[in-house]
Amino acid sequence: MTDRAHDFPADPKSLTDADWRQRLSEAEFRVLRQAGTEAPFTGEYTDSTDVGVYRCRACGTELFRSEAKFSSHCGWPSFFTPLAGDAVIERRDASLGMVRTEILCAACESHLGHVFAGEGYDTPTDLRYCINSISLTFDDETASPAE
Template identity: 55%
Template sequence: MKTIDQDTLRTMTDADWRERLDELSYYVLRQKGTERAFTGIYTDTETAGTYHCKGCHAPLFSSTAKFHSGCGWPSFDQVIDKQAVDETLDLSHGMRRIEVTCHHCGGHLGHVFDDNYVTDTGLRYCINSAAIVLDADK
């Protein structure tokens, strides 16, 4: 699947997003929701490939950056490209976190935590399965 171009994204309405996405993906990507822990299809997946934004199909994470953190959501220690995501302070729900959104379409992906996991970066990108799609290596 091809990444949606910027001109198309700028003109997409809420109705367009609802038509493009399933209910849970719309809730996560467009309403900053969170799927329940341990329910996402990619939480324990070990398939090699590239994870793309489910909203616009921009590449976000390589499976080589994925690790099992036990948090209940797919975890990655780095993005595929520093410009792939935007990170902003999120003070919602009485917490202080860094929200991760797709740079291309603005869809909410999850949060990144600098909690010193034993990875190359010490980072844990905690990402909703409903916000991503895996293109498996062939």
């Protein structure tokens, strides 16, 4: 779990904007709580090939495994499936003059990115979960345990 997950109330959805502002940086709050987007090709995990688990930066919930990550060349980390079917929730997003499917963390309802279908990627699901790096933390499974 991330260092933020240990002090969450039983229902992180009950946190107010003021609570979130205390827990998140300004950039994290803009993306996670206000559905912002980081600039393409700038995120920490865009090109990462490390083995491990990606978690929600806001609450620490496990969201994606590295085995589901693929290079879509879109500028953001891309996954073809979440870790568990109930890890993320979908919501219709009609902002910016188009209709898309927004992806949120099911545990805290923080904005992660969007999912796109039918783009012709050679993946088992033909889905692309396009996720902001700033919405994620990463647990590296190849790191040596501390002695």
